[in-house]
Each structure stands twice: as structure tokens, then as C-alpha cells.
Amino acid sequence: MSAAASAPGSAPGSRPVRLGRISYLNVLPIYHPLEAGWVSHGFEVVSGPPAKLNGLIRAGELDLSACSSIEYARNPERYVLLPDLAIGSFGPVKSVLLVSRVPLARLAGESVLVTAESHTSAALLRIVLERVYGVRPAYRDCRGPVRQAMALGADDPAALAIGDEALALRGDPRFPYQLDLGEVWRDWTGLPFVFGVWVARREAVAERPEELAAAARLLVESKRAGVAAIEEMASLASLIYPKLTRAEIRRYFGRLVYDLGELEQQGLSRFFQCLAEHGFIESPPSLDILGRRQGIDSQG
Structure with a gap:
């Protein structure tokens, strides 16, 4: 090298x-x-x-x-x-997952444990559940890792896990229903x-x-x-x-x-x-890239 x-x-x-x-x-x-x-x-x-x-x-x-x-x-x-x-990712990423004990349609009004380690993934979860699946759960923030919260007794019907934690939970038999957020975004928008x-x-x-x-x-x-x-x-x-x-x-x-x-x-x-x-920000910003100094406006 x-x-x-x-x-x-x-x-x-x-x-x-x-x-x-x-x-x-x-x-x-x-x-x-x-x-x-x-x-x-x-x-x-x-x-x-x-x-x-x-x-x-x-x-x-x-x-x-x-x-x-x-x-x-x-x-x-x-x-x-x-x-x-x-x-x-352009499709399934495997490390940003909603893992659930029940079918997604039954999550309306139910508690979803959300990791605090990635605000992007938490926002994406809310967007796709509402826009793609028409489901509005009640979200409960988790200060630390979701697996730690589960070990301490958290029994929410579903949880958002990211990174290495998602890789560990993706085969967990307690959560037979799983949603890969990268995959659903690609299928919905056709974009990475x-x-x-x-x-x-x-x-x-x-x-x-x-x-x-x-x-x-x-x-x-x-x-x-x-x-x-x-x-x-x-x-x-x-x-x-x-x-x-x-x-x-x-x-x-x-x-x-x-x-x-x-x-x-x-x-x-x-x-x-x-x-x-969805009200997370007031308006979509342009993309200001170092060395280019020409923003690419956000578009629908």
C-alpha cells in the first residue's frame, strides 16, 4: 500500500x-x-x-x-x-433493522424501543413505517444499547437496532418479524x-x-x-x-x-x-460539498 x-x-x-x-x-x-x-x-x-x-x-x-x-x-x-x-446501501444493509415479536401491522400504538445511537435511523424508521406501512407506533427512547435494555427487562414488542447490535439480533428467534430499513427505502424510492x-x-x-x-x-x-x-x-x-x-x-x-x-x-x-x-427539520438543505461549493438542491 x-x-x-x-x-x-x-x-x-x-x-x-x-x-x-x-x-x-x-x-x-x-x-x-x-x-x-x-x-x-x-x-x-x-x-x-x-x-x-x-x-x-x-x-x-x-x-x-x-x-x-x-x-x-x-x-x-x-x-x-x-x-x-x-x-x-442500495438495498438490504442488514445492520439497520426493526426487529419485532409481532407482525408490523400490529405495531400501531404499540411500544417500539429505539436506540439513541443513531438519530438518522430513528427518523428513517418513523418515515417508512408511516409512509410505506401506514403504522404509527409509540416510540420509546433507549439511552444505551437495545440489547442491554432487553437484558434489564425491556419487553417492547419491537426494537430498532443498528450497527453491530443489529448484526447480532438479526437471527434472534425472539424476533421473527424483521424490517431492513435500507431495503424498504430502496424499494420505495429506487435510490440508495x-x-x-x-x-x-x-x-x-x-x-x-x-x-x-x-x-x-x-x-x-x-x-x-x-x-x-x-x-x-x-x-x-x-x-x-x-x-x-x-x-x-x-x-x-x-x-x-x-x-x-x-x-x-x-x-x-x-x-x-x-x-x-415529517417535521424533523424546517426545510431540506442543499448539499454543500468541500471543494465544489455548488449545492445540489433537495428535490422530490
Whole structure:
């Protein structure tokens, strides 16, 4: 693997660029080349679930980070999108699931336990249940992981699980009815769904434009290196997650989208429109991508 020629934040006396890393399996191909030294960098890396990273970059404690798509939609004045980086799917994703003890039609008015780790997935769940299935459950927020809540006695008829937790629950016999939110979005809209994006704080870009541009390029380089070595990523992940076979992990990676191309941008804009229609945001923002400075207006 070739290393980058320069590393942002590595100049003498310069503060390292602070980078947020989602602590889920799905981003391993993006971050592992950085962490393994395939791509040299000077980042200060902070890990956590999406909701934590959203709060950190909103508070100015990160310069650039993966974040929930809804975080950008709610605060577009704070961020610019990094080009060519996203985490999404065009169809089943397997790691964003509604798991239910009863058929979906019987969830009207029933309690659904919702993870607090991803606000994007929680909003998407409400949108598709109402728009596609005509069901309006009562949602109950869960402070921590849903499996932890279940272990402590939560017996809600259904739950929203994301990331590694969803991968663990997808074969759980207690939940014979499951809804893959990536799949239902694709079937409904014909578009990919973008669960997460990478953003830079506008203030950081204004203060350190060259370093932030270099940091964005390094992340894209790392993504390309990881995707090119996807078989190695699957083998590594099978050691980290022994409950999943290498074949399962390889299929999982194969369902993911790591780009922010034209179709992904259309899917993201369609989601932002839905957020506005359902009252999550006042109006759908344009997509302001670093280095392009030409927003792509949200459209129906």
C-alpha cells in the first residue's frame, strides 16, 4: 500500500486535525488503512457511536468526522460535506433493522424501543413505517444499547437496532418479524440510502483550509485502499467479531456503499425532503460539498 505524501496537522507546532471515527464494523474499510499505517496521517482520532460524534463535532471538539445524515440536515450552516465519502446501501444493509415479536401491522400504538445511537435511523424508521406501512407506533427512547435494555427487562414488542447490535439480533428467534430499513427505502424510492456522511466544520475549513482539504483527500485515499483490500478487511473483521463468519462479513461489506456519487446525493436529498415533510427539520438543505461549493438542491 502506498502512503500519503503528507499528513495534515504534522507541521511543527501545528495542532493535529481531530477526526471522528464511528465505532462500528461497517467503517472498517475506511479507517483500517489509516490505523494500520497503509496511509500515513497526523490525525488525532476519537471513536464513538454516531450520536456521540454528532455532539462532539457540533461542540467544536472535532474538525472533521463521520456523522449521522440527520446531523448535517439539522445544522447545514455548521458543516460542509467531504467529497466521495458516505456510508449507505442500495438495498438490504442488514445492520439497520426493526426487529419485532409481532407482525408490523400490529405495531400501531404499540411500544417500539429505539436506540439513541443513531438519530438518522430513528427518523428513517418513523418515515417508512408511516409512509410505506401506514403504522404509527409509540416510540420509546433507549439511552444505551437495545440489547442491554432487553437484558434489564425491556419487553417492547419491537426494537430498532443498528450497527453491530443489529448484526447480532438479526437471527434472534425472539424476533421473527424483521424490517431492513435500507431495503424498504430502496424499494420505495429506487435510490440508495445514506445513513452517514463525513463532514468538516466550516470554522475549521476557514481557519485551516489546506490542512482540511488534505485531510479529506487522505480519507478518500484510505477508503479506496480499504475497498481494494476488501477480502483482507473481511478476514480481519472475522477475528474481531468471532460470532460472524468470514462469509457473512464479506456479504455484509458487499451490500454497503462508501461513495457520495450522483445517486447517493439524490437519495440523501430525498431523505432530507422527507425529514422536512415529517417535521424533523424546517426545510431540506442543499448539499454543500468541500471543494465544489455548488449545492445540489433537495428535490422530490
